[in-house]
Amino acid sequence: MDFGASVIMQSEGESAEDIPPSILWGLDPIHSAFVKLYIKDILELKKFQPIPGMFFYKTHPITKVDILGTIVQRREREKLFNFGVDDGTGVISCLWWKKQRTMENVKLASPSCGLNLLEQLGRINQLEKNNFQLQLGAVVQVRGCLRVYRDQREIKCISISKVVDPVFNAQISRMLELPYLYRNFYDKTCQIQMDSPESNPQGAQSLSLQQKIKQFLNQNRVKNFYQQELEAVDSLVCIIQQSLASLCQQQHLPDTSQDPPSSTSVSKKIHQAFQDAVCALQVEGIIFQKKAGYSELFLVTDEEEELHSVTLGIVRDDSTRPKYVDKGCPFHHILSCVRHSYSEGVSEAAMQRVLDRLECNSEIVSTMDQHYTAS
Known part of the structure; x- marks a missing residue:
């Protein structure tokens, strides 16, 4: 289940020419940071189509975000928690994958050391479990990578911190901090000194x-x-x-x-x-x-026939499955299958290049944003 508003695509008043060349993205300090934004603005970030998971606020490239808000929706699944966070400007879905900690293979190094490792590991597991009892109404700070799934923006969590703050210091601090960040950093164009070929x-x-x-x-x-x-x-x-x-x-x-x-x-x-x-x-x-x-x-990439063949086979087979028959196979599903069947070394950029080439050859069709089906 996904929360929040549907993806808002690039506005008419903004053009692709506003986006700086990709070779310069790493020079923008915002690119490598967990960017603190209003959820409303996260839902409205411009999406950079060629690279999944890449978004832009004005001219700033963004892949990771930091939000503070209240849990307003929650669902626990077998392998993950899915919860909606509301900061007063909007609601966004957050995913937290459960960590599996096995204890079957843990053995005591020495029974005379006075430390029961199984007992200590059990306590750690219980502490982690208690920490993620995130109930409705709890205030949390979430850091994670931004992505699109089924036309919805969501955050794949890297860290979650439950905020216990009876006097709302954390919320007040965030309310004061965000306008300053927008005014002094986000709303300003990053000034990158462009050297000419003669000088560089x-x-x-x-x-x-x-x-x-x-x-x-x-x-x-x-x-x-x-x-x-x-x-x-x-x-x-x-x-x-x-x-x-x-x-x-x-x-x-x-x-x-x-x-x-x-x-x-x-x-x-x-x-x-x-x-x-x-x-x-x-x-x-x-x-x-x-x-x-x-x-x-x-x-x-363009000459690796086996990679093209494996990718085409996956799209042809999986696009007939009931869950993908309407919209087609999502990009990350295809990438995951290719990495499993062919090689873990296939990058997202290489995978996108293969899909684009197959589409140019009319072997597959992109049915919607980052979804593909056999032609």
Whole structure:
């Protein structure tokens, strides 16, 4: 059961051009914080369609939120608690997954130590259970990740704190804090100093190297590669050498770009540049790894036929199930099934790229926001 208002999509007065480039999101301090917002504004955040779980308040990217309110609805399921929190401006659904703590395999290290581990573990379990007896009317502070499920905004909780405050100090403090945060941070555009390529050759080098790697992979129809193999491609290495030479000129340093490739300093800089570019391509979903690690194989998403086949099979099979026959399979369900059947290393960005490609080929159809069915 979901609580709160339905998702409010991007307003007509705001355009996609207002959103800064994704490469700059990490420079906004709000992006990595648990953002304290009114629930009304959480329900009205602009949704960034290409990336599930990414939202915007004006020009600020937001993935995590912090709310304080009263529990007005509550339901306990087998694996989770589902409760609605009201802060006076709106109601939003919050999910808290139950933690399973097993005691069958706990054994005493030494019976003479005077500590019964099973008893202590039982007390901890009881304390945790008591802590989550969240009844209607209880005031709680919730931190978690924002997501959309069945067209409803909800918070997947990371932490829940029950507020015992007879004189309402916590609520009053939040009421005073929020206007200050909105006025001084949220309603202001984050001022990011944009360096030109001439003043920031390393930034230009990184973008140029990413584009060249994309072209190299596409032109040669590369299906998989190791990073060391890219570092042996002369046309790609030349980009880094030119950047190093330009940087040395600006800083009036000796030109080391023409040093032998075996030079320790040059090889380290080349390796780091390729590592940064490869990481950026992973974030975009261009490439992915079945197993994480520098020495592991990288797979090119567009060329990985098995991944496309597995994804298409999941959509075809599951979209006929009664629970998905009307709206189609949700994105996170498909991602979970692919990770289980194919590889845990498939990122959300890579999965989205595969689904977009299947839709372009008319093999699947997006029935609604982040839902897919077989064509």
